[in-house]
Amino acid sequence: MLLMLVISTSSAGCLGLVMQREIMEGIREEPEPIDKPEQYSWDYTFESDSFEAIQYHNETSIFIDETVKNLVITFVAQFPYSTLLEEVIGNETNEYRYVEVNVWEPGVKEAGGDPFWFVRATEEYPIERFEFNNVVEGNWLVEVDARGYGWDAPLDPADFHDHFVLTLTIIKPCIYFAEVHDEDECTWESEL
Numbered sequence: 001m002l003l004m005l006v007i008s009t010s011s012a013g014c015l016g017l018v019m020q021r022e023i024m025e026g027i028r029e030e031p032e033p034i035d036k037p038e039q040y041s042w043d044y045t046f047e048s049d050s051f052e053a054i055q056y057h058n059e060t061s062i063f064i065d066e067t068v069k070n071l072v073i074t075f076v077a078q079f080p081y082s083t084l085l086e087e088v089i090g091n092e093t094n095e096y097r098y099v100e101v102n103v104w105e106p107g108v109k110e111a112g113g114d115p116f117w118f119v120r121a122t123e124e125y126p127i128e129r130f131e132f133n134n135v136v137e138g139n140w141l142v143e144v145d146a147r148g149y150g151w152d153a154p155l156d157p158a159d160f161h162d163h164f165v166l167t168l169t170i171i172k173p174c175i176y177f178a179e180v181h182d183e184d185e186c187t188w189e190s191e192l
Contacts, residue, residue: 036174042166046148053096056146070171071132080160082123098122099146099164106138
């Protein structure tokens with residue numbers, strides 16, 4: 001039997017190739033499933049040379065497939081001196097300094113429904129993290145509408161810049177093949 005094995009592996013015929021493939025398969029490491037984040041980020045700092053408010057608007061479509069396990073949304077907004085201005089000027093500043101975010105499930109906006117997730121910040125908004133499981137497959141829409149100020153004063157302590165960061169992360173299963181991928185690479189399960 002051993003003689004037959006040696007002859008078949010050293011021969012150039014089909015039987016030799018089959019045996020060589022089987023030996024290589026036995027040496028190969030098992031694929032390793034991992035959960036990998038795919039991140040979308042909106043990070044905006046308002047900058048201006050005048051006292052005019054700056055408008056920011058962005059709409060982004062994100063495809064979520066059936067393999068997505070979690071959706072994580074992180075949001076923070078900074079409006080320097082907003083509390084002081086509210087006391088002095090009143091509620092009028094809410095029209096000129098704000099960030100409004102709508103995250104829509106597929107087809108809901110067109111049908112006249114409510115957003116999946118919504119936030120409107122008109123003053124300092126500490127960093128907050130929201131996590132959702134079992135999200136619907138399809139094209140999601142992220143709408144960001146904001147207005148703010150940014151001003152570089154002659155004296156540094158008087159500088160101020162409105163700023164916000166929105167991060168949307170989807171957690172998807174990914175397969176790591178040791179023979180093909182580097183340590184930080186993998187192939188999405190949905191592509192296999």
